Amino acid sequence: MGITHGNGQYAEVNGLNMYYETHGSGRPLILLHGGLGSGEMFGAVLAAFAEHHQVILPDLQGHGRTADIDRPLDVRLMAGDIAALIDHLRLDRPDLVGFSLGGGVAAATAAQHPEKVGRLVIQSTYLRTDAVYPEILAQQGQVNAAAAEFMKETPMYELYQRVAPRPEDFGRLLDKIGAAMAVPMDLTEEVRGLQVPTLIAAGDADMAPPSHFVEAFALLDGGQRDGGWMGEGRPKGGHALAILPGVTHYSACDSPLFPATALAFLDQPQP
Structure with a gap:
């Protein structure tokens, strides 16, 4: 699982001493981990992402090597941290x-700062709490010290x-x-208003059921009509949907389908 190669650095953003690593070279891509994890979650797939991209791998507030601060864990606040990191590193519209x-943070960053973001991939991120299976909500209700x-x-x-730390x-x-849970x-309005090409993946x-992610795609004009011979019926913003076969919430970060699908979307010619 370990992927640290001594290239970790810290950036002062919004009162947070944010740890991040940089891997590979090419068009910049910020890779955001899930709850209770860190950038090290991506150990199995990092090489695929970094093969043709400069991957910036932050640890979000209170996670991994980034110490917590006196502030709630809120995706909209953490989005401000990522926007500040983009400015700190002088990145030119990196993909998220x-x-x-991390998908919620990425979506909120793109919603708040579309001018700072190239393309967006949201993997295994439900948009509404009520979309989650009841037994998972029950488990989440037991998360405390x-x-x-x-x-x-x-x-x-x-x-x-x-x-x-x-x-x-x-x-x-x-x-x-x-x-926080x-x-x-409800990130419905943030996603509905996205102005950058977005891949909804799960x-x-x-x-949450596949139907929820289809519903999220519909917010972006997806799945409303036949795509047409020349793609003229595809969503106007260049958005896309992927349901990865044989993948659960807990295996996504280890599955080669995750980087393969994300990169196929990120690396296609810009619209």
Whole structure:
């Protein structure tokens, strides 16, 4: 899982001392990890992304090597961190690829700052809390500091203990993630208003049903008509949808289908 090669740096953004790594070269791409993870989640797929792209791999607020600050975990606030990182690194409209929580942050960044973003890939990110399977919502309702003891055998705990500036803060992170998930989330309007070409992607056995991601695609004018011989009926903004076969929420970051599908979308000729 480890992918650190000593190239990690810190950027001061919005009062956050944000850790990030840079891998590869080419058109810049910011890769955003999921909740309770870090950039190291992408160990199995990073080489594919970095083969032809400069991949910037941040650790989001309170995750990995980025210490928490006195602020809720909110995708709209974390989007401001990514916009500030883009400015800090003087990147020219990088593509954003986000998984799960990172997809929400990526979508919010593109919604708030379309002029700073090239293309967008949202992988395994549900737009509304009520789209998630009830049993998953029940599990999410049990995420708090008291659960830390039960998570000591998990990869998330092991990673946090190994890399976090304050390993003792794991319970605090669980509390903040739990509090964030307890607030009903709805990114519908952000996605409906996206002005950058966007790929909605999910596993075929993800945290929400495939129909939810089809619904998200419809917000972007997708799935409304036949695409036509010349693609003239495709969504006007260059948007696309992918349901990855044999992929769950928990296997997406290890599946070669994730970078293959994302890169096929990112690397097509610009509209």
